[in-house]
Amino acid sequence: MAVRIDGKATSIKRRERILAETQKLIAETGVRPGLAVILVGDDPASAIYVRNKKKGCEDMGFLSREYRLPAETSEEELLSLIDTLNGDPEIHGILVQLPVPKHIDDKKVIARIAPEKDVDAFGYENVGRIMTGDFDFVPCTPAGIMVLLEEYGIDPAGKRAVVIGRSNIVGKPMAMLLLHKNATVTVCHSRTQNLAEICREADILVAAVGKANFVTADMVKPGAVVIDVGMNRDENGLCGDVAFAEVEPLVSHITPVPGGVGPMTITMLLQNTLTSARKAAQAK
Ligand code: GUN
Numbered sequence: 216m217a218v219r220i221d222g223k224a225t226s227i228k229r230r231e232r233i234l235a236e237t238q239k240l241i242a243e244t245g246v247r248p249g250l251a252v253i254l255v256g257d258d259p260a261s262a263i264y265v266r267n268k269k270k271g272c273e274d275m276g277f278l279s280r281e282y283r284l285p286a287e288t289s290e291e292e293l294l295s296l297i298d299t300l301n302g303d304p305e306i307h308g309i310l311v312q313l314p315v316p317k318h319i320d321d322k323k324v325i326a327r328i329a330p331e332k333d334v335d336a337f338g339y340e341n342v343g344r345i346m347t348g349d350f351d352f353v354p355c356t357p358a359g360i361m362v363l364l365e366e367y368g369i370d371p372a373g374k375r376a377v378v379i380g381r382s383n384i385v386g387k388p389m390a391m392l393l394l395h396k397n398a399t400v401t402v403c404h405s406r407t408q409n410l411a412e413i414c415r416e417a418d419i420l421v422a423a424v425g426k427a428n429f430v431t432a433d434m435v436k437p438g439a440v441v442i443d444v445g446m447n448r449d450e451n452g453l454c455g456d457v458a459f460a461e462v463e464p465l466v467s468h469i470t471p472v473p474g475g476v477g478p479m480t481i482t483m484l485l486q487n488t489l490t491s492a493r494k495a496a497q498a499k
Contacts, residue, residue: 220470226478248492249278250308256286271481290319301329308334308488334487352487357389359479371398380423422456432461440468
């Protein structure tokens with residue numbers, strides 16, 4: 216029977232460490248990690264994410280600032296707020312919750328965040344650093360997955376890893392992190408031919424597709440590790456990209472949805488913010 220990878224327990228354990236390290240940083244340097252979260256408009260899913268990020272900060276003893284801007288905020292106003300926060304010594308991380316309204320260019324917004332405060336690691340400098348392996352911040356979802364693999368003693372070295380999905384937020388950085396850990400990595404996407412055949416070669420299969428029950432039993436090698444990044448809804452409620460009931464009996468490890476990858480993401484944001492604050496304290 217497969218081991219269910221417990222993202223909730225791993226997240227709690229990691230947060231205990233972040234809390235202890237935060238208290239130590241504050242005691243030794245007087246620097247308290249600070250995160251600014253900007254939400255433009257009133258997308259309900261984004262509002263829930265932002266609330267959870269704020270709660271995470273408060274639990275760790277971070278300074279948490281939330282900026283809720285109306286949907287009609289101009290790009291100029293948003294960029295100006297980012298400039299102010301870039302220069303604010305109390306703030307070590309700036310996160311603009313995506314998506315932003317259509318009249319705002321998200322590329323411009325991301326590029327405006329100072330690289331040392333880009334705790335999402337979405338900006339060009341941090342993306343380049345991830346590519347070269349010289350990075351401090353890693354996007355939260357792939358970072359959380361790497362922590363889960365480590366926690367469960369799964370070493371990617373020499374393994375075949377297949378990532379389904381090529382987004383800038385998950386698929387591409389995930390592939391890079393697995394490559395840095397010496398996996399042999401294949402990235403699949405909507406135009407991939409023979410998808411099932413390629414997936415069946417995977418020792419580690421990461422599904423970041425955004426389609427409910429997309430990965431079925433015939434796509435999985437017996438004994439594989441299956442990581443499900445999906446957050447979809449079907450007739451039974453929240454579900455992942457993997458058809459869990461039919462895949463679980465075949466594999467060695469699997470992340471459930473909910474309770475797998477999801478709980479790790481905000482924890483990794485907190486980790487990146489702490490890393491940023493620590494660097495700011497060293498530079499003082
Ligand atoms: N929207 C959905 N996921 C994310 C994320 O990780 N960061 C930001 N900034 N926006 C998101």
